[in-house]
Amino acid sequence: MKIRTGFGFDVHQLADGLPFFIGGIKIPHTKGAVGHSDADCLLHAICDALLGAAAKRDIGYWFPDTSQEFKGIDSKILLKRTAEIIAADGYKISNIDSTICLQKPKVKPFIEQMQKTIADVLQIPEEDVSVKATTTEKLGYTGREEGIAAYATVLIYK
Numbered sequence: 001m002k003i004r005t006g007f008g009f010d011v012h013q014l015a016d017g018l019p020f021f022i023g024g025i026k027i028p029h030t031k032g033a034v035g036h037s038d039a040d041c042l043l044h045a046i047c048d049a050l051l052g053a054a055a056k057r058d059i060g061y062w063f064p065d066t067s068q069e070f071k072g073i074d075s076k077i078l079l080k081r082t083a084e085i086i087a088a089d090g091y092k093i094s095n096i097d098s099t100i101c102l103q104k105p106k107v108k109p110f111i112e113q114m115q116k117t118i119a120d121v122l123q124i125p126e127e128d129v130s131v132k133a134t135t136t137e138k139l140g141y142t143g144r145e146e147g148i149a150a151y152a153t154v155l156i157y158k
Contacts, residue, residue, distance in 0.1 A: 001157055004091075006053025008045040008152040014145060022100060022107065022148070023114025023131055024076045024121060029105045033148055036065035040075035042100055042131070045150040046118065047075075047082040050093070053156045054086040076121050083122050086156060094155040095128040101142050101149040107133045 018032025021040040033039035047059045056062075062085065063070050063078050070078070083093070096118065100107060107114075111131050119126040136143040 003094075003155065003157045004053045004055075006049040006051070006154045006156065008048030008050070008052060008154075009149070010041045010044040010048065010059075011147055011149045012039045012041045013147050020105075021075065022150075023110070024079070024117035025110060025113050027105060027107065027110055031145065037063070037070055037073045037078065038075050041148045041150040042098060042114070042152070043075040043079045043118070045152040046096055046098060046154070047079055049096070049152040049154040050082050050086055050156065053154050054089055054091050056085055056089070076117070079118070079121050090158040091156040092158065093122055093124050093128070094157055095130070096122075096152060096154050097130040098132065098150060098152040100131065100133045101136060101151070102133070103135050103138060103143050103145050 012033035012035050014031040015034050016031055020027050020029040020032040021038045023042045044059055051058055114131045115126050115129045119129045141147040
């Protein structure tokens with residue numbers, strides 16, 4: 001059995017009046033993430049972690065922000081396509097551990113729904129998807145509510 005780990009990181013600027021998508025769901029907030037797609041920072045970090053674990057480059061290589069095909073796309077579609085890319089090389093997902101870093105809104109009430117959504121897209125058990133959240137105690141761009149960051153670590157095998 002071949003076992004590999006991957007790490008993903010993503011950042012998006014926050015701006016007033018945009019919809020806020022995180023973990024595959026829309027959360028009520030006065031700000032949303034700026035991006036070429038729906039700017040779901042968490043799903044993008046998971047995509048990068050999966051692609052990195054399989055040595056398949058990064059999300060920008062497969063889904064460039066210069067392509068009209070991906071303009072405004074639901075990041076759940078990108079996550080599903082990422083899973084298909086690594087599956088084509090024979091990899092399966094063992095587990096995902098992820099962290100969302102933002103000051104507001106509080107996402108604790110939405111974490112179980114995010115885990116279910118991610119698990120459903122990837123067709124893996126919910127118990128294999130960890131989503132955590134933290135703040136930066138009002139420090140830096142996340143603390144000033146100028147942006148959001150997400151980190152993900154994955155384990156894949158074949």
